[in-house]
Amino acid sequence: KAGVTQTPRYLIKTRGQQVTLSCSPISGHRSVSWYQQTPGQGLQFLFEYFSETQRNKGNFPGRFSGRQFSNSRSEMNVSTLELGDSALYLCASRDLNTEAFFGQGTRLTVV
Amino acid sequence: AQTVTQSQPEMSVQEAETVTLSCTYDTSESDYYLFWYKQPPSRQMILVIRQEAYKQQNATENRFSVNFQKAAKSFSLKISDSQLGDAAMYFCAYRRTDSSYKLIFGSGTRLLVRP
Numbered sequence: 001k002a003g004v005t006q007t008p009r010y011l012i013k014t015r016g017q018q019v020t021l022s023c024s025p026i027s028g029h030r031s032v033s034w035y036q037q038t039p040g041q042g043l044q045f046l047f048e049y050f051s052e053t054q055r056n057k058g059n060f061p062g063r064f065s066g067r068q069f070s071n072s073r074s075e076m077n078v079s080t081l082e083l084g085d086s087a088l089y090l091c092a093s094r095d096l097n098t099e100a101f102f103g104q105g106t107r108l109t110v111v
Numbered sequence: 112a113q114t115v116t117q118s119q120p121e122m123s124v125q126e127a128e129t130v131t132l133s134c135t136y137d138t139s140e141s142d143y144y145l146f147w148y149k150q151p152p153s154r155q156m157i158l159v160i161r162q163e164a165y166k167q168q169n170a171t172e173n174r175f176s177v178n179f180q181k182a183a184k185s186f187s188l189k190i191s192d193s194q195l196g197d198a199a200m201y202f203c204a205y206r207r208t209d210s211s212y213k214l215i216f217g218s219g220t221r222l223l224v225r226p
Contacts, residue, residue, distance in 0.1 A: 031212055033212055033213070033214075035214070035216075042216060042217075042218050042219065043202065043214075043216035043219075044216075045213045045214065045215070048211060048212050048213060050212075055210070055211045055212075056211040056212070056213050058213075088154060090154075090156060092156070092214075094212060099144075099146070099158055099161060100158075100212065100214065101158075102155055102156035102157075103155065104153060104154050104155045105154045105155070107154075
């Protein structure tokens with residue numbers, strides 16, 4: 001089985017722009033969750049989607065949003081980018097009977 | 112709120128020796144899961160070992176084992192016969208047992224392996 005695929009791997013954006021990151025889960029996995037990793041704040045939970053419904057949301061501003069499609073692929077969007085949004089964004093997928101499998105992340109740099 | 116604390120920013124071990132990484136956590140839940148994840152330079156988080164809180168027996172996976180002390184809320188990882196490939200960031204993590212899947216991570220410990 002293919003693993004969790006995140007695209008793009010690297011991204012450079014300008015302050016004020018918006019960005020969309022994509023995550024394709026392992027085939028058959030219906031849950032996708034997103035995490036932000038920064039040197040200062042560490043790994044923080046953003047949100048989780050299961051069967052196209054958001055089940056849980058972390059403590060992030062409304063500029064961070066996500067969605068999940070019927071094929072379980074997920075996207076997260078960050079609007080009005082700030083320098084502090086520079087981070088590694090990790091996606092993880094799981095089935096009901098497994099723990100999370102992570103992708104290799106998208107490195108976002110905001111300049 | 113649940114918290115996870117790793118007090119060792121960096122540890123070093125000689126190849127073939129044993130090293131123990133420490134983790135403490137705080138929760139009011141009686142049932143939960145604890146994990147150790149490894150993050151090599153490739154950045155992908157890899158699950159090393161999982162412990163279910165209701166199980167008293169410590170989990171083991173080949174060279175990796177844990178010392179789970181529920182009353183003390185302590186969860187340490189022991190790596191035996193350390194290998195160069197074990198060098199990575201190690202994160203301790205917690206999650207509740209309810210249907211929502213949310214991992215709470217510690218700040219991580221960088222493990223260096225000396226040849």
